[in-house]
Amino acid sequence: MTTSSQAIILFAHGARDPEWALPFQAIKRQLQAARPDAQVGLAFLELMTPSLEAAVAQSAAQGAKRIVLVPLFLAQGGHMKQDLPRLVREISDRHPQLEFQVMSAIGDAPEMLQAITDWILRGAAA
Amino acid sequence: MTTSSQAIILFAHGARDPEWALPFQAIKRQLQAARPDAQVGLAFLELMTPSLEAAVAQSAAQGAKRIVLVPLFLAQGGHMKQDLPRLVREISDRHPQLEFQVMSAIGDAPEMLQAITDWILRGAAA
Numbered sequence: 001m002t003t004s005s006q007a008i009i010l011f012a013h014g015a016r017d018p019e020w021a022l023p024f025q026a027i028k029r030q031l032q033a034a035r036p037d038a039q040v041g042l043a044f045l046e047l048m049t050p051s052l053e054a055a056v057a058q059s060a061a062q063g064a065k066r067i068v069l070v071p072l073f074l075a076q077g078g079h080m081k082q083d084l085p086r087l088v089r090e091i092s093d094r095h096p097q098l099e100f101q102v103m104s105a106i107g108d109a110p111e112m113l114q115a116i117t118d119w120i121l122r123g124a125a126a
Numbered sequence: 127m128t129t130s131s132q133a134i135i136l137f138a139h140g141a142r143d144p145e146w147a148l149p150f151q152a153i154k155r156q157l158q159a160a161r162p163d164a165q166v167g168l169a170f171l172e173l174m175t176p177s178l179e180a181a182v183a184q185s186a187a188q189g190a191k192r193i194v195l196v197p198l199f200l201a202q203g204g205h206m207k208q209d210l211p212r213l214v215r216e217i218s219d220r221h222p223q224l225e226f227q228v229m230s231a232i233g234d235a236p237e238m239l240q241a242i243t244d245w246i247l248r249g250a251a252a
Contacts, residue, residue, distance in 0.1 A: 006250070008246065008250050010246075012200070012201075015201070015203035015204065016203065016204060017202070017203040017204060017207065019201075019202060019203075020201045020202060020203035021201070022201065022233075023200060023201045023231070023232075023233025023234065023239060024200075024201065024233070026233075026239050027233075027239055027242055027243050027246070030239065030240065030243040031243055031246060031247065034243065034247055035247065035250070038250070068249070068250040070246050070249070070250075072200060072242075073200075074138070074149060074150075074198060074199075074200060074232075075138075075141070075145075075146045075147070075148065075149045075150065076143070076145060076146060077141035077142065077143040077145075077146035078141065078142060078143060081143065101250075103246070103249045103250075105149070106149075106200075106242065106245075107148075107149025107150070107152075107153075108149065109245060111245065112241065112242070112245055113149060113152050113153055113156065114156065115238065115241040116153055116198075116232065116238070117153050117156040117157055117160065119232075119235060119237065119238055120134065120136075120153070120157060120194075120196050120229070121157065121160055121161065123194070123196070123229045124132070124134050124161070124164070124194040124196075124227075124229075
């Protein structure tokens with residue numbers, strides 16, 4: 001595998017308000033700036049496009065071999081426990097040559113919980 | 127104002143799966159450990175209890191004068207732009223003696239966007 005064959009696809013819930021996507025687009029830009037060798041994508045579960053399937057298909061068409069899926073969810077509920085595994089199964093069936101890595105929810109990472117806690121402590125002290 | 131009259135109330139969306147609340151409960155514990163002088167609460171918009179109104183009423187009954195509301199949402203959509211301001215208006219009407227500070231969405235804080243980006247970079251490189 002060459003590094004240029006890696007895709008990082010952010011996967012967010014989606015919302016009716018277009019402005020809702022702004023933080024996720026910012027994360028995408030920051031990732032792309034830090035990893036110019038990787039394909040960085042942003043996909044949504046509902047209400048916004050592209051879908052996860054469309055984003056993966058585009059990455060595959062552009063030569064991705066390994067996909068890091070990053071669920072931008074704070075916690076694990078039905079979307080991460082049922083919807084995402086089902087989507088990954090369906091997409092894997094259609095792209096058997098791709099290797100998938102699925103990261104945890106943000107709130108399952110102790111360092112992210114600490115970062116959120118520290119941010120609240122700074123804000124609450126102000 | 128004494129510091130003991132401050133309440134920090136986390137406000138999360140809520141979900142059907144009880145495990146969904148675990149990261150928010152962890153943040154609450156970390157905050158309480160770091161700020162033993164403050165009342166730290168956790169409230170939900172829907173599907174879980176207590177409601178924001180119930181959490182604020184409890185804090186007020188226990189002597190809180192100033193409430194820091196922390197919306198644990200990644201981005202601003204209808205929940206933060208419409209639901210939360212409406213709830214805060216209704217709650218303020220019922221508790222006119224309370225002072226409210228509402229923090230931004232997590233994804234509106236540049237340092238949190240950077241923390242999320244850095245966490246993804248570490249995970250995607252593994």
